[in-house]
Amino acid sequence: xxxxxxxxxxxxxxxxxxxxxxxxxxxxxxxxxxxxxxxxxxxxxxxxxxxxxxxxxxxxxxxxxxxxxxxxxxxxxxxxxxxxxxxxxxxxxxxxxxxxxxxxxxxxxx
Amino acid sequence: xxxxxxxxxxxxxxxxxxxxxxxxxxxxxxxxxxxxxxxxxxxxxxxxxxxxxxxxxxxxxxxxxxxxxxxxxxxxxxxxxxxxxxxxxxxxxxxxxxxxxxxxxxxxxxxxxxxxxxxxxxxxxxxxxxxxxxxxxxxxxxxxxxxxxxxxxxxxxxxxxxxxxxxxxxxxxxxxxxxxxxxxx
Numbered sequence: 474x475x476x477x478x479x480x481x482x483x484x485x486x487x488x489x490x491x492x493x494x495x496x497x498x499x500x501x502x503x504x505x506x507x508x509x510x511x512x513x514x515x516x517x518x519x520x521x522x523x524x525x526x527x528x529x530x531x532x533x534x535x536x537x538x539x540x541x542x543x544x545x546x547x548x549x550x551x552x553x554x555x556x557x558x559x560x561x562x563x564x565x566x567x568x569x570x571x572x573x574x575x576x577x578x579x580x581x582x583x
Numbered sequence: 584x585x586x587x588x589x590x591x592x593x594x595x596x597x598x599x600x601x602x603x604x605x606x607x608x609x610x611x612x613x614x615x616x617x618x619x620x621x622x623x624x625x626x627x628x629x630x631x632x633x634x635x636x637x638x639x640x641x642x643x644x645x646x647x648x649x650x651x652x653x654x655x656x657x658x659x660x661x662x663x664x665x666x667x668x669x670x671x672x673x674x675x676x677x678x679x680x681x682x683x684x685x686x687x688x689x690x691x692x693x694x695x696x697x698x699x700x701x702x703x704x705x706x707x708x709x710x711x712x713x714x715x716x717x718x719x720x721x722x723x724x725x726x727x728x729x730x731x732x733x734x735x736x737x738x739x740x741x742x743x744x745x746x747x748x749x750x751x752x753x754x755x756x757x758x759x760x761x762x763x764x765x766x767x768x
Contacts, residue, residue: 481758482754482757483754484726485707485761486722486723487726487729489703489707490621490624490704491621492617492620492624492630492633492634496630496634497616497617500616500638501641503638504612504644504645505608505609505641
């Protein structure tokens with residue numbers, strides 16, 4: 474069989490894929506049209522799709538981000554014990570040099 | 584004294600060729616359109632996408648032709664563009680697959696006809712998808728695009744020998760697969 478010959482398989486493929494005349498006519502007219510330009514709604518649609526995609530990604534990212542472990546503060550007097558959910562523990566000895574009220578300790582995991 | 588011979592002077596300065604509209608442009612577009620639509624439909628499995636790709640490739644040819652004159656091979660020019668755009672369309676479709684239920688609703692609302700609704704096409708495309716990608720490409724360019732082996736080699740950027748080998752393998756494999764298919768004719 475010569476390679477430039479058209480086989481039955483190709484004939485069948487060609488017959489199946491053959492477009493109708495009206496569609497071909499539309500393609501020709503569209504291609505030869507002198508005022509052919511990008512559809513005005515196309516960039517807008519792309520922009521909307523991008524924004525939606527970004528929102529979805531942000532939502533997934535927020536949902537999958539690990540939460541910081543909760544801290545429990547206990548203790549009496551000037552000694553504070555900060556216990557984390559993952560078992561870590563910090564003991565804070567607050568030296569009261571003044572008698573002013575309203576002093577506090579902020580503990581946060583690194 | 585002898586004047587310049589005919590061979591010394593170009594018939595038409597190269598710079599002017601782009602400004603002279605060729606009478607063949609319309610005929611070339613008309614001849615390429617059905618082949619391009621068929622090829623792009625085979626690549627994407629969707630008639631409306633195939634139509635868009637064919638139209639864009641032909642519009643690029645028209646633009647090129649009117650500005651700079653005809654390309655060396657209009658067939659290779661448009662099929663190379665259609666091939667790239669079909670590849671992008673397939674990637675886009677894979678990305679949007681999760682939104683298929685919305686797009687399907689839109690398509691049915693606008694009455695867009697899908698080739699996939701036709702059983703014969705569905706069977707052939709499903710079978711074609713079982714071929715190797717490079718083999719499928721060559722077979723489509725040959726069967727739907729009606730390109731010669733040399734033109735396929737230019738479009739795919741491979742050697743004529745490789746094209747010949749892939750075409751031979753694709754034909755044999757597709758025939759085998761179509762015979763295996765339940766409703767093969």
